Amino acid sequence: MRYATDHVTVTVPATAGNLGPGFDSLGMAMGVTDEVEVWALGSPRVEIEIEGEGAETLPRDETHLIVRAIRAASDAVGVPHTGLRIVARNSIPHGKGLGSSAAAVVAGIAAVRGLLAEPEVLDNEAMLRLATEFEGHPDNAAPAIWGGATVAWLDHEGAHAVPLDVAQGIETAVLIPRAVLPTKEARAVLPEKVPHHDAAFNVGRAALLVAALSGHPERLWAATEDRLHQGYRASVMPSAAAMIEYLRERGLPAVVSGAGPSVLVIGTALAAGGLVTGTPGWAEGIGGDSWSCVHTAGSVPGVSVAR
Template structure:
């Protein structure tokens, strides 16, 4: 397959995985996005400009996730590899449970889609399957691709996802601490086996959450209870359970965002409850942390690309 464009700009949103009980299955796009600009150049080299998150730590060569995913996508459709100039404006916080690695992978795949002559060869379904090979699980990649809220799963044929209905009144707010927690560390504390009663508990709550998102916000508190991962991860992110407990005591449906340590709140009219975008005074010192908030009201679209 040939390339049909020399340059493309991609926007890809942050995401919250799990949404509490939907471990490795449920996810939602959030109102902050990375911007990636990719230009094909007549050489075999890779040059990168990085602004924002990770500007001092991320690689600027073939090992960067955006580049790796883009090259994998080009190989998948049989397109020629080219030299690349990549400019990344990273707004999604890293190591906070907001899907920054999934965003980078999806950005690379969607950039490849924007460059090739037949973009349908990298459909949403194909993009999700490719992204899941990088991520190992589809709960962040799915909303990064489809937008809104999604449920995703894998089987012998690969990864799949469908969008979920989310009522217009449903909003999210994510409280982001200064501290970081690598996903690998957060997963390392999870047990290999869980009690059957806990698995059954989560199945019921995840099903209830799907219904609550569709227009029954009064059920969000019970629907966001869970027993498969948050209690085990508490030992590696002490401030997070303190914030979750504080919010739930106020009647707010708070959960760990993805692998943490950020905290996601799902509800209605959240700004009036002190969860508008900014640095809420009431949050200062909870768990001996400093917190900032990102409030999302409207439906967040999945990754988009524009040829330049």
């Protein structure tokens, strides 16, 4: 296996995992993207430039998540490690439940696919299995790869996913607070066991959500109810809990985006309800926080690579 080029540009979307009841399985691509340029160098050095999110905090050496993903993908296909120059232009917020780490991992793996003379060896399924080894769960990586909405699962072979046919007219809006919540902290508050009736409730709602997304948007409010994680996490993301309560009381299908604290709304004609891209005045102060909004109409494409 060898590289056919020494430069690629990767574009990868933000994602929302869970979508309410589909814990660690359902996910959706959002209308915010990171762009990463990667050069394979003849020397062993690693050079990283970061613009936007994480410019002040992310490492600029082999420990950077994109570099680690490139190394893992190179090992998987048997390509020797090279020096790297990476320019990351980050727009996906960090620590907000929008899949920034999954985007970095997918970007690194996709960069290797783009550099290869035989990119088909890193097809979507292979990319997902590699990404899930980093993430531990596939609900963010799957929509980052396929785009749109996806259902993902794990078995003895690793991670798998299938894209969903989302009906025309279904839109998303993500409300992003100033507050940050590390995924590890959000997972730490979840119990090891849940009551059987809560598990049964979520199975029904997750199945209903697939139907709602595929052509029954009038069922989205009921389909986005959850008893497995959002209630347990309310104590560590009070602003998100307050925003979800505010929106659902007004009939809007609102859920925690991934591990939070961003809030995702899935529905139709969302702009008419004030869910437009920008800083909606009505949201100011809800949960004691300030909020920005990203509204997306139509399906968001998954990761793309340009040579």
